[in-house]
Amino acid sequence: MASFDNIAAAIKKEIAALESNSKTKQSEIEQAYKDAIKAADDKRKKDLEQISKSKSELKQLKKLYKDTTGKNYTADESELNDNKANIEATEKPSKQVKLATKFEEAKGNKEKIIFVLNEIKSGINDAIINKLFTYDSETKGKTVNLELSQLYKAGVIKVIGKEGKKNIYSL
CATH class of the missing domain: 1.10.10.10 (Winged helix-like DNA-binding domain superfamily/Winged helix DNA-binding domain)
Known part of the structure; x- marks a missing residue:
């Protein structure tokens, strides 16, 4: 009977070790995922800053164009339509949804x-x-x-x- 108790104790110990290892791995995966999301958010912020800088430079170039030529800069209409289509394709407003609490x-x-x-x-x-x-x-x-x-x-x-x-x- 003692040998069965020893085997049962060894099995319980192994199960506990596997559960602990599983929880550790899950935590590591979740942390890696959070880190990846943070990196993506950081990149997005950097990209938005670059876009803002580019818009500022564009504004300065348009002013320079006007100062040089005496005319306002206007883009080709087909160019504007292409940009509008790209914006509409990528920006879909998110509708509000009711979230389950569990x-x-x-x-x-x-x-x-x-x-x-x-x-x-x-x-x-x-x-x-x-x-x-x-x-x-x-x-x-x-x-x-x-x-x-x-x-x-x-x-x-x-x-x-x-x-x-x-x-x-x-x-």
Whole structure:
């Protein structure tokens, strides 16, 4: 009987070690993800500063053009339409949605996706799927990708950037 108790104690010890290791790895992954989001936010801020600087330089160049030629600078109309189309394609306003306070309260895949996206703040489809999987091991990646696309087209979520070819989604 003592040998069974020793085996049971060894198994419990191994389970505790695996659970501890799992929690440590999860924390490391979450921290790495947070660091990546912070780096992306920092890059976005830097890009916005560069855009502001470029706008200021553009204003100075337009003034110089006017001072030199005596005419106001006007862009080619087709150029303006191209820029307007690009802006409209990338900037979709995010609609307000009711968020579940607990994952279990979310009804349907879309509400679950919104709950998780609110929790992680932003992420590519893989990050959203991985987080959903922590709540629901039956999560299907293809379904989530379809739902993300529908939520985006409906204006419920927005795309705030790209990671490679993948969209970074946010509420």
